[in-house]
Amino acid sequence: MPPAVPHDARPARWRLAGGPALALLAGCQLLLVVDASIVNVALPSVQRGLGFTDAGLSWVVNAYTLAFGGLLLLGGRAGDLLGHRRVFAAGVAVFTAASLAGGLAASPGWLLAARAAQGAGAALAGPGSLALIATTFEDGPRRSRALAVFSVAGSAGMVVGLVLGGLLTAWASWRAVLFVNVPVGAAIVLLAPRVLRESPGREGRFDVAGALACTLGSTLLVYGFIRAAERGWNGGLTVGAFCGAAVLLALFPAIEARAAQPVLPLRLFGDRDRVGAFLMRLLLTSAMSGMLFFLTLYVQRVLGYGPLATGFGFLPTTAALIAASRAVPRLLPRYGPQPVMAAGAVLCAAGMVWLTQVSPTSSYVTMILGPVLLFGAGTGLVAVAATFVAMASVPAGESGATSALLQSMQQIGGSLGVAVLITVNGAAARGGSQVDGMRGAFTAGVAFTAAMLVTALLGFRRRSGGHGRSGGQERSGGHGRSGSQIWRRSSEK
Template sequence: MTRIPHRARTRKRTASASAAGTEGRDDGVRGGRLALALLATCQLTLVVDASIVNVALPSIRSGLGFGDAGLSWVVNAYTLAFGGLLLLGGRAGDLLGHRRVFMTGVGMFTIASLVGGLAATPGWLLAARAAQGVGAALAGPGALALIATTFEDGPRRSRALAVSAIVGSAGMVVGLVLGGVLTAWASWRAVLFVNVPVGAAIVLLTPRAVRESPRREGRFDLAGAFTCTAGSALLVYGFIRAAEGGWSAGRTPGAFVVAVLLLALFPVIEARARQPIMPLRLLHDRDRVGALLMRLLLTAAMGGMLFFLTLYVQGVLGYGPLATGFGFLPTTIALIAASRAVPRLLPRYGPRPIMTAGALLCLTGMVWLTQAAQASSYVTMILGPVLLFGAGTGLVSVAATFVALASVPPGETGATSALLQSMQQTGGSLGLAVLVSAHDAASRGTSELDGMRGAFTAGAVFTAGMLVTALLAFRRSAGRERA
């Protein structure tokens, strides 16, 4: 056998190691892109499903024989289950592994979508929508937590988090467009069936592209899980009931009272728990609390604005459902354009100026909408506000996501992700309830258009709250450590 000189053997091993390392990095890049595509697609699908059925509601009413009261629960059953179970879903990922819980949630969401698309009775559809919400509550925190644990600190994680924030914020607008297209070209069942191939692809491809996160030894905090789940669900339920019948109607006051009591008890339980479902130290960071509040106020303003702007475009300007959906596309374009700048700006300037600029853009757009008139046109009254609001949303949503997840221990990424998404779900319900109340008060004895201007004025109050929060809640110099 021919002997290879020692120096040659060393060079050969070095070259082989270098080649292997390069190959591993290339595979990591490709795998990272696939992982991000799967996780971001899941997030987009979950957010879209909260609004995609809105355009299809008239067809669902005629197809299944829904009454007025029951029809609203086609949307609310999903929102209630999703918002109420988020913290529990996030903690389950921390303890059992985020990939495992994520895939379980996506599988449940996909099966429920198929069952809902086949629904023959109202009860059947509502049960399927609630099951979709349960699956979304398991998958949603897992998707964001897996992004945080899959990508290393630095530019790749920044880009991944930016993509996640973009799809989360743009999902409501995309849902309106997609719902109009599917309902007009197919049927209302298509808005549910469209989830099936998407969900199946995510479940099949996730094990190939996404590593399992380390499991954390521990047990479920049952008392904390009950109080936060029941309290969050009752809070969302109260906002839903307030939007439907007013703040003093029926069970609404009771729901709010019990929700407040449970949520007030929750931190007491968590402070004494060995392994809390939501570690209270996550709220000791001033910037993180500010980011959570910004997300709550942003979603409250955006959700209510889209609801009444849809009514204005169709009822006053006379657009059809499909044209209305496409009329909101500039929002998404502006959102993506503005959000791309955040990963470069945040390490240099910190969150305060970015949040302030975003809040100012949203406030300007909402104040513009308060001037809506019968003789207005899309160009003079809609295009400018949706561009401003889209750009402001892009700045705020991406920066809030970065700040909320900064410096979070690996074992608590699920809880933090769930907390961030809880703000989004609660904010949407809160905003709709407040804007509906403002609309009813302003339109009483006047006109529907006066009611819409009143709703937009209430939305302007939310955006003004964003501006105050941006100026007061964040440290002046957050610096590079926040990015």
């Protein structure tokens, strides 16, 4: 296996390819996240076109989410062992071919199979896209900016999907929301060998037992949340899925401790800041996914907006997210992750508390615009900071596993948030009106944002010395360098 190429020994063309490489990787991340939400607006047209039942229609979204979330850890480890560019390109190719097949679907089963294949391709491509940033950009401001752009692309994807889905469905047909992936995906596959440097693979075997345990356990966990959102928490399949997930995920650490090449190295959990970043990502996505789900319903059912106007109504979220994210590379080296994430959590909580005041007579300007701006700014701070912290000082050859775990938190959090808020909405609506149910859902969302704030205050090491210096000599990831040292060095370059 060829040795890793030192940063200062790379050919000049790799150092000059940062712009195209970043556009390719961030574009791929945006594409994968967009596809989780782009079909939402098109679902009524899909139902009319292919004859889906009401129960089956939800699986147009769930088939993608289930495959994506369940296979992420396996996809990340495959990149660590085989080379991230190779696995990344293969994943995008599978995703693109499945998008074409889905656009041509002539029956419900055909479309669902294509959506599951899209999710499998996304699970291969997603971890590699973040891991490749580490092999393309040198430590310092350039990598910091690249991580910020990548994080924004992922966080904004859910909102962009709503807008793009509305445009394509209104101007063309539901098939366009799948066909649009084909030229973009084909371009990424063709350009990847030209602008991305391959990461060195590692000798070793796949951890088959660990891969099965984490894949089946993650899949059952995501399915349990999906089922709970659809049928409640007491159904036999829901309880069975959660029990199966609990058993497999409880066995997983014991399997990994014995594996020579574990699919998820347990030492990644040895850094307190990294664990806090994973938890922040889980809670943020739980709150954001539930908020977007019910705000979409409120804007259409109560305010009477059409799908296209609804999508555009969320654009301020993306604008605020981008504006806040630009400050994170400057704030982290100076203050460390704790105050940055705490500030983001406070903004998200303020936006969610504001939404608990919705009423049938509220307007977009008085009740929607302010909360989505606050939530967008908070998301920009938390999402970018969490990505920086999670990827700081990752041991060589484990960036794929770390990236996959971070993105798994996003997928599991999204399913958890929707399931919990739907449950609370149903209970509140039974004792009142549709808007009462939504107020109850947003109140549950406040709990997620409050948990974010508690995690930000208690889950990270305090910094001292003015530039993010750690108060002690704590080791991180086996390298003896804390994330704060990485940020300090980046700011000094």
